[in-house]
Amino acid sequence: MGSKYSHVFDSIRVRGVDFKNRLEMAPPSPNLADKDGKVTAEFVEFFRSMAKGGTAIIDVGNCVIDKSEASDEERQLDLGNDSCILPLTRFVEMCNEYGALASLEINHNGKDSQFEKTGKPAFAPSEIIASGEKMRAMAAGREPMKTVAMDIPKIKETVKKFGDAAERCKRAGFKICLIHGGHGNLISQFASKLYNHRTDEYGGSLENRARFCIEVLDEVRKRVGENFVIEFRISADEIHPDGMHFEETLQFIELIKDKIDILHVSAGLHGEFEYMRNWWQNYMMDRMYNVHFAADIKKKFPDLLVCTVGSILNIEMAEEIIASGKADFVAMCRPLLADPEMPRKYATGHEDDHRPCIRCQYCGLRLLIPGVINCSVNPYLGDEMRYPEGELPLAKVKKRVAVIGGGPAGIQAMLTLCDRGHDVTLYEEKGFLGGSLHYAGIPYFKQDIRDYLKYLKCQAAKAPARILLNTKATKELLELENYDAIIxxxxxxxxxxxxxxxxxxxxxxxxxxEAGEVPVGEKIVIVGAGAVGIEAAIDFKEAGKDVVVVEMAPDLSAFMAASGAAVKEFMELIAKDEIAISYNTKLTEIADDFVKCTDTISGKEIEFKADTVLLALGVKSNIEIVDELRHCAPETEVFVVGDAYETGNVGPAVKSAFKAAVNI
Incomplete structure (x- = not known):
């Protein structure tokens, strides 16, 4: 008997190629090729868990047609010569082992190719100075370089390189590839008036601007033959005011639809920071963010197979999309990084074991610095060589281990210890699990955090551990229990x-x-304009309270930096709710119905009426508790993790807890 997700797990054949279901791994760039751009064992193992987990198509992002002139990432795959073929077969054969189709996102970065990696100016349709080049030049203390406008011979050479790359894929055993025609890469640079200022046969009218793309697709088909699937990635709307918009995109699709098999519909631009959010959504943005574009394209071109992507977080969402006819395939990246086993869990009726993505952007930030993908909620990601297929070895010696604290780090430690076969007791002073996540998930726009907290509680309830709520772990209690190890x-x-x-x-x-654990009045002063303070200000202002935030800094730059990709949404809410923020303001005294502050520039005293004062000045590690308890087991067997070690976000806390637990 099949699953209830019959549309997601419905197979389909395209050009004789069998797709076992409608799920695609949207293309990540794991930076795991070798220095020459070839597949490595690390690379293969990174994707193994996704292939094993049940996804039909495993895409690899940003595989360049010639690394010597198009490179914008560390250790990305290079398809520029035949030496790539043999290593690629290892990736293909691994995917085949699980019935998955390997696919590469074939690309040329155009204007965004980096001088620091190629030693030459970037090629592009027209001569411009790219936004990314301006930033890199400023950081390097050099003058920014203009792109080199491609002449006709260079265009013809580049078209051939796309065909060469696709043919190498086929020779390596691939049955499908993804041509990147979106996000402001070279093909879309030719298509968009934002970047294409040419006056020859490759510029001007849409038909001319589409010429390069059409030539690439024709060349690829000629080189791969008829029994090979061409998927084409597009930005339905570049969002940029001077970019390509949806109505023109529909006209563009009309010109290419007979040359492709699957249209992969995204949005936004890669090289313009403000418009990255449309293809890399943050936790404050709508779920299924770009699906409406795919749905409208499907209506316009009902015979075209369409794939949609963008904050589609689970199989239930995917089922609704496909069942309602909005798309034929659903692609997701971060949700599969968070839980590669998600398709199998849903297919076998274990949905509550699905580990949800929290759209925190930790994976992308880790990709930038230090250069490898990790995940806030999946501690295995990036450590596949040590823990193949996400499996842990059983402990050689079963130990009695205490975990003190029931936040995300404590729960992750407990789960990992249980997986390794230890006898685990978790102590939590409060009457509930979740720790800081209990509070972090309170704002209405934190649904992703609430889902993760629900998952942690569900897994904790299933774990073969003793969980003691409302129990403070004292020195006397722990020494009486005589644990072998403590986290x-x-x-x-x-x-x-x-x-x-x-x-x-x-x-x-x-x-x-915010949690309703203490009373609040009608006139609130919030001290501190960090994330905690601003979120509280939004919550209470939208609840109809009179709110003022006092902040010592001269502006919100620190908050904006900490907000990362969600900064636009936060600033819009601050403006919409008319949050009053008093900058350069230091709290000096709290009275019964007002607070005294000092203007740090003028020295002038300021007073704000308040029947409630809320502190949001940050947090510090509970070092007193650590120091009290760290000798309650042999000292080499006591580990400090999460915020107790160093305050931060979910990712470092979960990873530190996991690492401690695997070493006991």
């Missing part, structure tokens, strides 16, 4: 300023107020 995941505590009145009854830590 201290005791988290952090709020920073409380040493000022007069801070101990008054109407002064609280902001998250406690």
């Amino acid at each position: 201290l995941a005791v988290g952090a505590k709020p920073i409380i300023p040493n000022i007069k009145g801070v101990d008054k009854a109407h002064v609280h830590w902001a998250p406690l107020a």
Whole structure:
């Protein structure tokens, strides 16, 4: 008997190629090729868990047709010569082992190729100075370089290189490839008036601007033959005001639709930071963000196979999309990085074991620095050589281990210890699990965090561990139990300023107020304009409260930097809700119905009426608890993890807990 997700797991044949279901791994760039751009064992093992997990198509992102002139990432695949073929077969054969189809996103970066990697200016349709080049030049202390406008011989040479790359894929055993015609890469640079300023047969009218793309697709088909699937990636709308918009994209699709087999519909631009959000959505953006584009394309071209991508977070969403006719395939990247086994879990009725992506952007940030993909919620990702297929070895000696703290680090430590066969007891002082996530998930726009917290609680309930809520782990208690090892995941505590009145009854830590654990009045002063303070200000202002935020800094630059890709959404909410923020303002005293502050520039005293004062000045590690408990087992067997070790986000906390647990 099949699963209830009959549309997702429905097979389809295209040009004689069998697709076992409608799920595609949207193309990540794991930076795991060797220095010459060839497939490595690390590379193959990175993708193995996705292939094993049940996804039909495994795409690899940004595989360049000639690394010597088109390169914008570290250790990306180079398809520029025949020496790539043999290593590529290892990737193909691994995918075949699980019934998955290997695919490469064949690309030329055009204007975004980096001088630091190629030693030459970037080629592009027209002579421009790219935004990324301006930033790199500034960082390097050099003058920015203009792109080299491709002449006709260079265009013909580049068209042939696309064909060469696709043919090498076929020779390596691939049955499908993905030609990258979106996100402001070279093909879309020719198509878009934003970058194409030519006046010859490759510029001007849409038909002329589409010429390069058509020549590439014709060359690829000629080289791969008829029994090979060509998928084509497109930005339905570049979003940029001067870029290519949806109505013109529909006309563009009309020109190429008979030359492709699957249209992969994304949006936005890669090289313009403000428009990256449309293909790399953050947790404050709508789920299934770009599906409406695919749905409209499918209506316009009902005979064209369409793939949609963008914040499609689970199989249930994918089922609705395909069942309703919005698309024929669903691609997802980050959700499969978070849980490569997701398709199998849904197909076998274990949906509650699905580890959800929280769209925190940690994977992309880790890809930038230090250069390898990791995941906040999946501690195995990036460590495949040590833990093949996401499996842990059983401990050689079963030990009695205590985990102190039931936040994300503590729960991850407990789960990992249980997987390794240890006898585990978790102590949590509060009456619930979740720790900082309990509070982080309170704002209405934090649904992704709430889903992750639900997953952690579900897994904790299933774990063969003793979980003691409302239980403070004291030195005496732990020594009485005589544990073999201890993991201290005791988290952090709020920073409380040493000022007069801070101990008054109407002064609280902001998250406690958001959680409804303490009373709040109608006139609130929030101290600190970091993430915690701003989120609280939005929550209470939208609840109809009178809110003022006081902040010592001269602006929100620190908050904006910490907000990462979500900064646009936050700034829009701050403006919409008319959040009052007093900058250069230091809290000096809290009275019964007002607060005293000092203007740090003029020295002038300022007062704000307040019946509630909420502190949001950051947190610091619970080092006192750590110091008290770190001798309650042999010292070499005591590990400090999560915020107790170093305050930060979910990713470092989960990873540190996992690493500690695998070494006990």
